[in-house]
Amino acid sequence: MEHPAYVDLLTHTWDMLADIATTKTASGTITLATVDTNDQPQACVVVLRSVDPEHQILQFHTDADSLKFRSLRHNPKAQILVWNETVSIQLRLSVEVNLRQDAESQALWRQVPSPSQVAYGKHPATGAVISGPFDYRTLSSQDKFVVVECHVTKIDYLSLKAEHFRAVFEKEDSWSGKWISP
Ligand SMILES: Cc1cc2nc3c(=O)[nH]c(=O)nc-3n(C[C@H](O)[C@H](O)[C@H](O)COP(=O)(O)O)c2cc1C
Incomplete structure (x- = not known):
């Protein structure tokens, strides 16, 4: 098998992420893992809204x-997981988040279509126990809309397509890359 080049793996990583955000190859979703205030890991699906390869920032709402x-307010470190079945590549991105409720998030709120605005703000609040499955109201509340800016600090690229290989890139090493035994 041809020896992969670090630069091509990095380019491929950001291309795959951009494709998810534009829903070209996937459903537009990523898996996000956080650690809650009881040190319990929590994983869930979120929609990847934007990708900025130049500054290594991903956004979800x-x-x-x-x-x-x-x-994330308690512990701003998280991990984003992507599995691209078509090319047999897993990406594990270590990120540090910035929770934005500012002029920029207000500007983005105005671009959220009204059917999607219902996802923000509920009564009782999301996560509260309710007496029946539909005993809540949606509020479409701008006050509850948060733009989560994820600054990527590490990329773990695992290829299982032909001969398996793995590479890790870290921001603190200027993304220079290391081969890792898979
Ligand atoms: C396809 C799909 C897309 C989702 N997109 C988002 C999203 O963009 N943002 C979000 O906060 N939750 C999203 N969710 C819901 C989360 O996975 C999660 O259930 C919810 O946010 C509650 O999480 P919590 O435990 O942090 O309160 C999505 C769920 C699915 C199945």
Whole structure:
């Protein structure tokens, strides 16, 4: 098998992420893992809204009442997981988040279509126990809309297509890359 080059793996990583955000190859979702205030890992699916390869930033949106918001406020470190079945590549991205409720998030709120705005703000709040499955109201609340900016610090690229290989890239090493036994 041809020896892969670090630079091509990095380019491929950001291309795959951009494809998810534009829903070209996947359903537009990623898996997010956080650690809650009881040190319990929590994984869930979120929609990848934007990708900025130049600054290594990914964005998703969430509700300020969600567990993940509280978890990330307590511990801003998270991991994003992507499995691209077509090319047999797993990406594990270590990230540090910035929870934004500012002028920029307000500007983005205005671009969220109204059917999607219902995802933000509920009464009782998301996560609360309710007496029946539909005993809640949606509030479409701008106050609960949070833009989560994920700054990528590490990329773990695992290829299982032909001969298995794995590479790790870290921001603190200027993304220079290391081969890892898979
Ligand atoms: C396909 C899919 C897409 C989702 N997208 C989002 C999203 O973009 N943002 C979000 O906060 N939750 C999203 N969710 C819901 C989360 O997975 C999770 O159930 C919810 O946010 C509650 O999380 P919490 O435990 O942090 O409160 C999505 C779920 C699915 C199945």
